Amino acid sequence: MIRLVNVQKRFGELLLFDGLNLSTPGGKVSVILGPSGCGKTSLLNMLAGILQPDGGKIEGVGTRRISYLFQEPRLIPWRTIRGNLEFVLQGNKGLTERLEVRRRAEEALTRVGMRDFADAYPAELSGGMRQRAVIARAFAYPGEILLMDEPLQALDLARKLDLVEWFLSLWAETSPTTVFVTHDIQEAMILGDYISVFSAPPARIIKEIENPVPPAERRLEDPRLMSVEAELYKTILEQRR
Amino acid sequence: MSSTNRQPFGIPLMGVVLIIALWKLGALYVGTEVILPGPLRVAGSLLDVIGSPGFLSALGATTLRGVAAFLFSALLGLICGVAAGLSPVFRNLVKPLVIVIKSTPVMSFILLALIWFPSGLVPVFVSVLMAFPIIYENVVAGIRNADPRLIEMARVYRVPQGRILRSILLPGIYTFFSAGARTAMGIIWKAVIAAEILSRPEAAVGSAMYEAKIYIETAEVIAWTVIAVLLSALSEFLLGRSTRLFTGIRRGGFVL
Numbered sequence: 281m282i283r284l285v286n287v288q289k290r291f292g293e294l295l296l297f298d299g300l301n302l303s304t305p306g307g308k309v310s311v312i313l314g315p316s317g318c319g320k321t322s323l324l325n326m327l328a329g330i331l332q333p334d335g336g337k338i339e340g341v342g343t344r345r346i347s348y349l350f351q352e353p354r355l356i357p358w359r360t361i362r363g364n365l366e367f368v369l370q371g372n373k374g375l376t377e378r379l380e381v382r383r384r385a386e387e388a389l390t391r392v393g394m395r396d397f398a399d400a401y402p403a404e405l406s407g408g409m410r411q412r413a414v415i416a417r418a419f420a421y422p423g424e425i426l427l428m429d430e431p432l433q434a435l436d437l438a439r440k441l442d443l444v445e446w447f448l449s450l451w452a453e454t455s456p457t458t459v460f461v462t463h464d465i466q467e468a469m470i471l472g473d474y475i476s477v478f479s480a481p482p483a484r485i486i487k488e489i490e491n492p493v494p495p496a497e498r499r500l501e502d503p504r505l506m507s508v509e510a511e512l513y514k515t516i517l518e519q520r521r
Numbered sequence: 522m523s524s525t526n527r528q529p530f531g532i533p534l535m536g537v538v539l540i541i542a543l544w545k546l547g548a549l550y551v552g553t554e555v556i557l558p559g560p561l562r563v564a565g566s567l568l569d570v571i572g573s574p575g576f577l578s579a580l581g582a583t584t585l586r587g588v589a590a591f592l593f594s595a596l597l598g599l600i601c602g603v604a605a606g607l608s609p610v611f612r613n614l615v616k617p618l619v620i621v622i623k624s625t626p627v628m629s630f631i632l633l634a635l636i637w638f639p640s641g642l643v644p645v646f647v648s649v650l651m652a653f654p655i656i657y658e659n660v661v662a663g664i665r666n667a668d669p670r671l672i673e674m675a676r677v678y679r680v681p682q683g684r685i686l687r688s689i690l691l692p693g694i695y696t697f698f699s700a701g702a703r704t705a706m707g708i709i710w711k712a713v714i715a716a717e718i719l720s721r722p723e724a725a726v727g728s729a730m731y732e733a734k735i736y737i738e739t740a741e742v743i744a745w746t747v748i749a750v751l752l753s754a755l756s757e758f759l760l761g762r763s764t765r766l767f768t769g770i771r772r773g774g775f776v777l
Contacts, residue, residue, distance in 0.1 A: 328677045346677055354674040358692045367688055368678035421678055 281306045281340050282327065282425070282457060288335035289322060296322055298482035299336070304474070306340075309451070309458040309495075311468040313512065314478030320461035321351070323483075324427045327459060340457075347423030347456065349431040353410040355402040361389065361413045362398040368421050388420035389413070392446045408439040412446060419450040426451075428460040432467060444470055448495060465512050469505050470498050477515050487515040558740040566740035567747055575724065582724035584752065586641070587713045590648035591706055591756075597649070598656025598705075599698065603690070605657070606664020615657075623654050631716050644716035644727070651712040652705035659701025663694025699764045706760055710753040726752075 284302040296319040304310035312320050325331040327341055328348055355364045365385035370378075389395050392412040402410055411431060418426060432440045448471070451458070462468055468475050469491065477487040489511060492504045499505070541560050548559035558566070570576055605612035630650050634643040667690050675685045717727020726745055733741035 330673050330677065345679065348674070348677045350670070350674065352670070354670050356671060356689060356692075359688065367675070367684070368680060370680075370684065 282459065283339040284323075284326075284336065285339065286336040287326070287333045287338065289319070289326065289331070289333050291322075295482045297333070297336075298484075300483060300485075302476065302485065304457065304459055306457045307455045308473040309460055309471050310474045310476065311472030312459065312461040312476050312478055313465065313468045313516075314461070314463065314483065315480055315516075316463060318478045318480055319483045320463075320478065321429050324348070324429050324459060324461055327425070328427055341425065344424040345422060346425045346427060347418040347421045349414055349418050349426070349428040351429045351431065351433065353402065353414045355410060355413065357402055360399050360401055361394060361405070361416075362386070364402070364413065365389065365417050365420050368417060384420050385416075388416035388450075391419070391450055392416045408435055408443070411435065411439075411443055415443065415446055415450065419454070423456055426456040426458040428458065430462050430464075433462070433464070440467075447471070452495070465509055465516075466500060468512070469508055470500070475508070475512065477512065477519075479519055486519055487512070555737055555739055558743065563740050563743045563747070566738070567744040570729075570741060570744045570748070575729070578724040579726050579729050580748065580752075582641070582722070583644075583713060583717065583726040586644045586717075586725075587648065587706075587709050587752070587756070590645045590652065590709050590713060591702075593645070594649045594652035594705060594709070595656055595698075595702055598653050598701070599660055601653075602657045602660025602694075602698075603664060603686075606661045606667075606690075606694075612661065619654050619657060622650055625650075627651060627712060627715065631719050634716070635720055640720040641722040641725075643720035644713040644722070644725070647716040648709040648712040651708050655705045655708065656698065656701045659697040660694055663697030664690055666697070667693045695764075699760070703757060703760055706756050707753055710749060710756070714749055 282304045284300055287297050287300040287302075289297040300323075302312075302323075312323065314320050322331055326333050326338060328346055329341070355361070356367060359367060362382075362385050365388060366381050369381045369384055386395065386398065389398050392415055394409065394412050394416060397405060397409060397413075402413070405413070411434075414431065432443055435443065444467075460468075460471055473491050473495070475487075475489045475491065476485045477489075478484070479486045489508060491498075491508065493502055493508075544557075545560055548554075548557045548562075551557040554562060601611075601615060605615055627647065630647045631643065634646045638646055671689050671693075672685060675689060680688075714727040714730070717725040718731045719727075721728045721731060726749055730742055730745045733739075733745065
């Protein structure tokens with residue numbers, strides 16, 4: 281479990297978090313749903329250690345290995361897709377054996393249907409393929425925590441659904457503790473086991489919902505999900521008023 | 522590479538023809554070979570120079586000096602540039618030295634080097650001082666322009682610092698380094714030959730030019746100048762080729 285206790289964060293005049301408390305259960309996907317600028321990315325960056333909170337505590341991260349799906353692919357342009365995966369794998373003690381690293385990279389690429397593009401450079405691939413490569417990178421790395429910062433936002437619906445499928449099949453194998461931030465209600469419903477709705481800054485949780493539908497059964501037309509969707513819309517509209 | 526990316530060869534050739542035509546007109550207008558010999562006279566002199574017994578040793582020695590100066594300044598510029606790009610303390614420490622080197626007239630360096638070094642080393646020393654700041658500043662700019670998002674990604678995935686340097690920072694500065702190296706190479710040839718003219722080592726293009734000037738062999742001075750220009754153009758071509766050989770970026774796209 282990851283816990284944020286009374287977390288404070290300020291950027292100049294903007295008070296982003298003023299005593300934020302949040303718990304995300306281990307081995308589940310917790311979705312943070314909120315408007316743009318409410319501090320979703322900053323929250324992930326604090327969990328990843330890129331940003332430090334001004335006050336409060338973050339528990340449950342410590343020395344655990346983190347995989348991070350950023351908003352943009354962040355692939356090294358002068359390395360092949362395979363080279364990009366090997367770049368993060370070779371950084372780990374215990375994974376230095378070259379053949380093992382290669383095997384892990386190829387296995388992850390095969391899982392997302394990218395085996396034939398292992399020797400391509402990022403610039404040679406479409407946006408959807410780059411995101412698949414990034415998902416492969418995140419799952420090839422033995423992360424105990426997975427952070428996802430709206431990695432699907434730039435994709436059209438068909439590609440988004442494909443990627444959700446790849447993601448869910450890979451996620452089911454290791455079930456890392458996942459924090460997924462988005463402003464897309466449908467993504468939240470399909471991927472999230474728990475959904476927390478953030479207010480505008482200073483961000484606080486205005487609604488918490490446990491997804492009533494198991495991951496394998498989640499379809500947007502499922503009436504149980506439709507009622508979750510209605511509840512989320514209602515919360516967001518109330519917040520706007 | 523598609524044909525649209527190829528440099529048209531005909532247009533630069535027309536430029537060369539234009540220069541020769543203007544030169545010929547100028548020579549006809551001046552009318553004195555001692556002041557400005559025509560292209561044919563210089564071509565004859567060029568053949569004489571190439572056939573002369575000291576040509577290869579002069580060309581070889583000058584080339585060696587230029588290459589040595591380039592390699593040394595590239596290595597020094599790369600090491601200091603990476604260190605300065607990563608450490609503001611080192612950058613500030615080196616800053617006054619770089620300013621002094623950049624602002625000192627090249628003649629001062631040549632005169633001091635004449636006092637300090639044997640004549641064959643003077644051109645190398647002077648050229649390194651001319652080229653080092655260019656490469657150094659390009660490398661620093663490359664490091665400071667490295668994409669922080671890639672470095673963040675690497676740190677989240679706990680990639681060791683050495684690997685970040687090798688795989689992100691150094692390839693990232695390659696464009697800056699190669700641009701600096703090409704500029705530096707051009708300056709090195711000018712500095713090497715200028716220093717050779719003043720230090721007059723035994724085998725050197727600069728020494729040969731100086732001797733030709735003493736005997737008012739204007740055509741020979743121009744012939745050696747043509748050789749120096751060709752040397753510079755060849756080195757730039759080879760440097761461009763090596764850039765394409767070593768760069769790992771295919772089809773030139775950058776996606777983050």
